[in-house]
Amino acid sequence: MAEISWELFDRQVAACTMCPLCQNIHNKVPGQGDKQSPLMFIGEGPGQVEDEEGLAFVGPAGQLLTRMLAAISLPRDRVYICNIVKCRPPNNRVPEEVEAEACKLHLRMQVALVKPKVIVLLGSTAAKNTLGPEIRITRDRGRWFERKGVWMMPTYHPSALLRDASKKAEAWEDMQSLRDKLMELGLYEDIYGGAK
Ligand code: URA
Numbered sequence: 001m002a003e004i005s006w007e008l009f010d011r012q013v014a015a016c017t018m019c020p021l022c023q024n025i026h027n028k029v030p031g032q033g034d035k036q037s038p039l040m041f042i043g044e045g046p047g048q049v050e051d052e053e054g055l056a057f058v059g060p061a062g063q064l065l066t067r068m069l070a071a072i073s074l075p076r077d078r079v080y081i082c083n084i085v086k087c088r089p090p091n092n093r094v095p096e097e098v099e100a101e102a103c104k105l106h107l108r109m110q111v112a113l114v115k116p117k118v119i120v121l122l123g124s125t126a127a128k129n130t131l132g133p134e135i136r137i138t139r140d141r142g143r144w145f146e147r148k149g150v151w152m153m154p155t156y157h158p159s160a161l162l163r164d165a166s167k168k169a170e171a172w173e174d175m176q177s178l179r180d181k182l183m184e185l186g187l188y189e190d191i192y193g194g195a196k
């Protein structure tokens with residue numbers, strides 16, 4: 001296999017036609033943030049604003065994510081944020097299995113390049129595609145899973161919190177658990193400390 005690099009990743013995503021989602025988009029949304037961060041967030045797929053701007057989590061759900069991070073004193077530009085699929089599904093529908101599978105080539109390269117120690121899976125699509133189809137977000141949110149030395153936690157997608165405010169208390173518990181995990185691993189100061 002050719003040596004991986006961000007240049008290769010960018011070219012690979014730009015040239016990708018492995019599923020039909022790229023046929024109806026304005027921009028691909030590869031993901032962005034601190035490429036050396038020990039903390040990665042994975043969402044589902046770009047929405048309308050993300051498609052227009054080519055950036056992940058910049059619409060209403062993204063603004064909520066920024067506030068959730070701020071609530072545990074994590075500056076957003078110190079984490080890496082991306083999605084399961086890099087092209088917006090029509091009408092924000094859930095990506096189909098073949099679309100998510102095709103796009104995993106890109107996600108795997110991203111994870112290999114960032115080398116996060118902790119990954120937060122935002123919503124059911126991210127959780128199922130990363131941890132396995134048996135994951136149930138309402139049952140498994142807030143649980144920690146270790147995979148090949150990387151700690152992963154599913155939590156509600158910020159869009160779900162915008163639709164149903166009653167989920168916010170559990171989401172807050174999950175953010176506190178994230179902060180505790182980062183502290184336990186000695187990573188919290190790394191991320192927070194570089195903020196100023
Ligand atoms: N929802 C997602 O899953 N990802 C985004 O980038 C925006 C909204």
